[in-house]
Amino acid sequence: MTAPSARQWKVAGLALLLLFACALPFLVSSYRTFQLTSALSYAIALLGLNILTGWNGQISLGHGAFYAIGAYVAAILMDRWDVPYWATIPAAGLVCLGAGFLFGLPALRLEGLYLALATFALALATPQLLKSKHLEQWTGGVQGIVIMKPDPPFGLPLDQDQWLYFFALAVALAMFWLARNLLAGRIGRALVAIREHPTAAEAMGIDIAFYKSATFGVSAMFTGIAGALGAIVIQFVAPDSFTLFLSITLLVGIVVGGLASLSGAVWGALFIQFIPNVADQISKAAPWAIYGLFLIACMYLMPTGVAGLVRATAARLARSPRRP
Amino acid sequence: MEAFLHQVLSGLATGGIYAIVALALVMIYQATHLVNFAQGEMAMFSTYLAWTMIDAGLPYWGAFAGTVALSFALGIAIERIVIRPVGNAPVLAVVIVFIGLLVILNSVAGWIYTYTIKSFPSPFPGGSVLGGYLSRHELGVMGVTLGVLLLLFLFFRFTPLGLAMRAAAQNPVSSRLVGIRVGWMLALGWGLAAAIGAVAGMMVAPIVFLDPNMMAGILLYGFAGALLGGIDNPAGAVAGGLAVGVLENLSGAYLVGTELKLTVALVLIVGVLVVRPSGLFGRVLVNRV
Numbered sequence: 001m002t003a004p005s006a007r008q009w010k011v012a013g014l015a016l017l018l019l020f021a022c023a024l025p026f027l028v029s030s031y032r033t034f035q036l037t038s039a040l041s042y043a044i045a046l047l048g049l050n051i052l053t054g055w056n057g058q059i060s061l062g063h064g065a066f067y068a069i070g071a072y073v074a075a076i077l078m079d080r081w082d083v084p085y086w087a088t089i090p091a092a093g094l095v096c097l098g099a100g101f102l103f104g105l106p107a108l109r110l111e112g113l114y115l116a117l118a119t120f121a122l123a124l125a126t127p128q129l130l131k132s133k134h135l136e137q138w139t140g141g142v143q144g145i146v147i148m149k150p151d152p153p154f155g156l157p158l159d160q161d162q163w164l165y166f167f168a169l170a171v172a173l174a175m176f177w178l179a180r181n182l183l184a185g186r187i188g189r190a191l192v193a194i195r196e197h198p199t200a201a202e203a204m205g206i207d208i209a210f211y212k213s214a215t216f217g218v219s220a221m222f223t224g225i226a227g228a229l230g231a232i233v234i235q236f237v238a239p240d241s242f243t244l245f246l247s248i249t250l251l252v253g254i255v256v257g258g259l260a261s262l263s264g265a266v267w268g269a270l271f272i273q274f275i276p277n278v279a280d281q282i283s284k285a286a287p288w289a290i291y292g293l294f295l296i297a298c299m300y301l302m303p304t305g306v307a308g309l310v311r312a313t314a315a316r317l318a319r320s321p322r323r324p
Numbered sequence: 325m326e327a328f329l330h331q332v333l334s335g336l337a338t339g340g341i342y343a344i345v346a347l348a349l350v351m352i353y354q355a356t357h358l359v360n361f362a363q364g365e366m367a368m369f370s371t372y373l374a375w376t377m378i379d380a381g382l383p384y385w386g387a388f389a390g391t392v393a394l395s396f397a398l399g400i401a402i403e404r405i406v407i408r409p410v411g412n413a414p415v416l417a418v419v420i421v422f423i424g425l426l427v428i429l430n431s432v433a434g435w436i437y438t439y440t441i442k443s444f445p446s447p448f449p450g451g452s453v454l455g456g457y458l459s460r461h462e463l464g465v466m467g468v469t470l471g472v473l474l475l476l477f478l479f480f481r482f483t484p485l486g487l488a489m490r491a492a493a494q495n496p497v498s499s500r501l502v503g504i505r506v507g508w509m510l511a512l513g514w515g516l517a518a519a520i521g522a523v524a525g526m527m528v529a530p531i532v533f534l535d536p537n538m539m540a541g542i543l544l545y546g547f548a549g550a551l552l553g554g555i556d557n558p559a560g561a562v563a564g565g566l567a568v569g570v571l572e573n574l575s576g577a578y579l580v581g582t583e584l585k586l587t588v589a590l591v592l593i594v595g596v597l598v599v600r601p602s603g604l605f606g607r608v609l610v611n612r613v
Contacts, residue, residue: 059415059419061419061423106598109597109598110597110598110601113358114601116361116415116419117593117597118593118597120361120544120547121547121593124544124586124589125544125587125590128583128586128587129587132583132584132587133583248427255420284434284439285432285434288434289431289435291424291431292425292431293424293428295421295423295424296420299410
């Protein structure tokens with residue numbers, strides 16, 4: 001009998017992790033379940049931002065805007081047209097795919113720093129746009145929109161928080177599966193090639209303009225789906241939840257979790273969900289001071305984030321027994 | 325017509341503040357080809373320092389000079405400690421460090437001074453002048469803008485240090501060969517930017533009141549001004565800042581109302597970047613592949 005291969009170990013590990021994730025809501029309080037659900041929605045958003053910034057190298061400081069669009073699409077559909085909550089998720093994804101693609105077109109001409117500037121402006125303008133009088137009849141203006149928490153279907157023996165957790169887990173699994181398949185093959189390699197050396201990538205026959213704007217759209221779609229999920233979980237959307245600081249929070253998430261890493265999105269989501277809770281007890285400003293320190297410290301000391309650290313540790317552990 | 329003239333003049337006054345912020349951005353861009361996202365928060369922090377000094381009983385202009393000097397030193401310290409280690413890193417890493425700096429300055433100011441709004445004195449108190457078109461403060465701001473621009477022009481044009489800084493920005497390798505300490509020139513650029521930003525903060529604080537988030541919108545308009553005028557050209561940046569101030573006021577009065585000011589800035593920024601990335605007065609850069 002042969003020893004299990006690295007791939008088999010990986011599959012077994014993921015299965016165990018999934019089992020643990022399914023058991024979690026029965027082990028912790030309903031408030032913690034709510035927090036975990038919201039961390040799942042962050043993880044999807046981080047995945048979206050990471051596809052754009054980590055893999056493709058296009059810097060976005062404005063992904064909070066797409067999160068906001070997703071959240072508002074979900075809230076407006078549920079509030080105005082009584083659309084069932086699960087149907088708002090693909091709707092939000094589609095709207096954000098379009099919005100991201102459209103924003104990606106002018107962004108094509110902008111490189112590095114200038115794209116960062118344009119998206120920074122987008123992030124700052126978002127709350128004001130949402131408060132605008134012209135949109136008030138849909139967005140509810142400054143007051144925002146309150147939505148209802150969904151009940152578990154088919155008479156499942158779960159409470160509302162637990163059901164939402166499993167719903168979010170299913171969406172997250174689907175999105176991670178989608179992202180993995182997208183990035184593992186030629187598309188993923190094309191994205192990395194564009195990031196590393198655009199001229200060489202073009203010479204190899206990669207249609208840079210198409211890939212870049214399509215990546216912007218797909219990235220916005222992920223983030224919009226996360227926004228819709230976040231709105232359903234929190235049951236409330238208002239303009240002031242979608243400030244520049246939301247976009248920065250997402251940036252913190254991918255940097256701390258690990259740029260261009262799938263598992264990094266999960267680490268990053270846990271970080272931005274739970275660290276502020278701990279730090280809030282020190283001072284209102286403390287979570288942000290910690291975010292800032294982590295941003296700079298990660299760039300100096302840990303550019304691959306938590307995911308890179310985990311990978312390096314695992315590699316070291318796997319190597320050590322073979323040493324004489 | 326009177327109302328229109330009034331809008332244009334007061335637009336020029338706010339534009340003066342955007343122009344100072346744009347100047348500060350140009351200082352760093354010229355030397356390092358980076359746009360400092362933390363510029364607004366640096367200015368905000370300097371303004372809090374000024375507030376502390378005035379609160380402690382210093383006369384206004386004493387506090388003004390002290391703040392400018394202290395900001396200059398802090399700017400140099402930031403370059404040396406935070407920015408230097410990522411000097412050759414990819415743009416993404418540098419932008420992340422800038423955002424980190426922005427967040428830290430914002431939260432530290434909130435921590436020390438709380439998030440409650442404070443009022444800040446104007447050095448030019450009193451009513452309106454020029455037949456009611458402008459307040460004394462607005463006129464003073466315009467004077468300060470032109471003063472800062474004149475001082476910078478004299479510094480870069482007529483002093484050996486200014487020449488060295490220009491040389492270091494234009495051709496670092498050759499400058500190093502003739503004995504210019506290029507690293508220190510970058511640090512000086514940061515110091516100047518911080519000092520100029522402090523002036524902008526102290527000029528705007530009497531209008532928008534002092535709080536940790538006061539500079540966000542102003543920084544955005546500063547970006548728009550710098551881009552419109554050409555981000556590598558100080559005089560162009562001032563012209564761009566003034567133009568953006570007037571545009572903001574006119575669009576606020578006649579087009580979209582005041583509630584969409586930041587969206588106007590967003591449209592301006594994206595528009596300039598897409599249509600004419602080098603700005604009105606900037607040099608067009610050609611990259612060799």
